[in-house]
Amino acid sequence: MAIPRAAKTQRRTRIQEEKEEQILEAALDVFSVSGFRGSTIDQIAEVAGMSKPNLLYYFRTKEAMHRSLIDRVLFTWLEPLRAFDALGNPENEIRSYIRRKLEMARDFPRESRLFANEVLQGAPHIEDELKGPLKELVDEKAEVIRVWAKAGKIAKCDPYHLIFSIWSTTQHYADFDVQVRAVLGQGQSGEGRFEDAARFLEQLFIDGLRVRAVEPAS
Amino acid sequence: MAIPRAAKTQRRTRIQEEKEEQILEAALDVFSVSGFRGSTIDQIAEVAGMSKPNLLYYFRTKEAMHRSLIDRVLFTWLEPLRAFDALGNPENEIRSYIRRKLEMARDFPRESRLFANEVLQGAPHIEDELKGPLKELVDEKAEVIRVWAKAGKIAKCDPYHLIFSIWSTTQHYADFDVQVRAVLGQGQSGEGRFEDAARFLEQLFIDGLRVRAVEPAS
DNA sequence: TGTAATGTTTACCAGTCGGTCAAATTATCC
DNA sequence: GGATAATTTGACCGACTGGTAAACATTACA
Structure with a gap:
């Protein structure tokens, strides 16, 4: 009926x-x-x-x-971080993670903005997901990074803030796309900006996290 | 009447x-x-x-x-970038810029979110400001950075993406505050996370932009 | 082919939206 | 203190909001 x-x-x-x-x-x-x-x-x-x-x-x-x-998109969204491999080469893993996140910002900007809107407005509908699955995944990967740093494979740094900075820099190109386009001007509005961003970010993070050959005595 | x-x-x-x-x-x-x-x-x-x-x-x-x-807040919001001094020491200028932006994220999160919301939703009310005053200011400062890079004072890099990355990493702590808190957990929810973020970001950007002593031959 | 389940639409509802109006209240200044 | 301008409010408007009811149309399947 x-x-x-x-x-x-x-x-x-x-x-x-x-x-x-x-x-x-x-x-x-x-x-x-x-x-x-x-x-x-x-x-x-x-x-x-x-x-x-x-x-x-x-x-x-x-x-x-x-x-x-949200449910349908969240799983996919965390895929790149899940792929972060503790056994891989640190530089490669970080480089891959940046590249994957940037590709997602390019190919799935709506998904990125969906979360951005939600979190920005206080995450009233996804608080549980943030404090549950998301936190657990980040905790796990942060531990991996911590071990890398301790073993001297990358520079000593706060792993959580490292993850935050990769999130923010990459998602920026999806969430604040209008601003990026406005600042770069019409010329750079093709997909070239993602190439440039990838180059810049890989350099920044790889060089920024490389262990200093000689630490200045303190 | x-x-x-x-x-x-x-x-x-x-x-x-x-x-x-x-x-x-x-x-x-x-x-x-x-x-x-x-x-x-x-x-x-x-x-x-x-x-x-x-x-x-x-x-x-x-x-x-x-x-x-928007009008009232925009001017203040661009203050840190305006203070970026072409004549100063590059490392100091970048460090100061990061610190100022981070302080603004801490002290004026509502202002940050106001813009974030607006830009995220396509900037229907501030398109002119983005393409006008904002772009001009960024162009000016990007040129400063370009000159620094050319003079070998910092590593060669795309100045626009450098600025974007500083924006995104710092504003992240205002715009995505809920997420940051959720991931860091209750213990880290004091203002300590801004200290940690500052330490991490300064290290990342300073080391990431430091000129490599010896470039590998290409 | 018939019929029951599934799918779709028109008309509608109560509450909220941005905004107006005229009347009432308060401040200002001589 | 009184006239005048500035401020504040309750009542109200038409458009839109999330959502419903019931009639109508279509599909699946025996």
Whole structure:
């Protein structure tokens, strides 16, 4: 009859898969620009090309759409950090991490902005994820870096702030894209800026973390 | 009689000054958290402790309030970059710039988030400022850095991306404060993280930009 | 092919949004 | 103290908000 709201059945219809995909795609468009509060279901419906009640047939509330989107994107988003390998060569690992994060900023800017908006506005919907899975993953990788530093493979440094600085510098090119373009001017607005950024950041972090041959006596 | 909307008289009343101050203070609170679209006049009115029509007596529209806030804050915000001195010692200048930006992130996080929200959402209200005054200032300082690099005082690097990286790493501690706290955990949530960040970033940038004693032959 | 489940839409609701208006209150200045 | 200008407020407006109800259309499947 009428009542069953999408997910009541055990198996998901082809239509359900397609439409939910379509909706989340549109939701990503809208939420990533305006944040949760600033976005409206009508906007998302229009981008998705369907009526508002139809959206609400697949996701009962605006919050459910947002939640669903966050869940789906978060895992992928942490992939580069997860790939950080304790057994690899430190310089290579750091270089790879920077490159991967930068590629994600280039290829998935909406995902980056979705999180940026959320965190910027106090992370009201993802506090648990930050304090749980995210913190655990960072703790684990920070320990790896700490060991590297202790073994003299890279310079002594605070591993947490190292991770923060890689996050911020790379995501900057997605989150603050408008500003970057404005400052670089029309000429540099192709994808070349990502190449330049990669070159600069790799140099900065590799040289910045290289162990000084001779420490000045203190 | 009724009509005169605040600024019609030549001289501004004491009350006008006070109330406008009070309103902008509240507006900063609200806009910096929710962005323009996500904020409501009612919220601002409540924080400011006055009625909505009273707010609209001083600022005709929500947009006018936002505009006014941006204008007032932008100048201050660029102060550290403006202080960047072409005649100073490169290492000292960079170190000072990092420290000043970090202090601003610590002392004026709302201002940082106000801009972050705005830029993140496509900078619909400050596009002109970005392409005009901001770009000009950055161009000027980038030239300074370029000359330093050419003279061998710091490593060869793209000055624009250097500036971007200093912006992003420092402002990260204001804009993504919730995330930083979540990852560092309760223990590190005092102001100590700014000290640690300063130490790390100064090391990273100074060592990362120091001219290599011997360049490997290429 | 029939029919039950699934999918879609129109019309609508109560609450909120930005903003106006006129009346009431307060400050200012002679 | 009174006239005049400045300030403040409650009541209100039309547009928009998230969300619902029920009728209608389509699909899957026996």
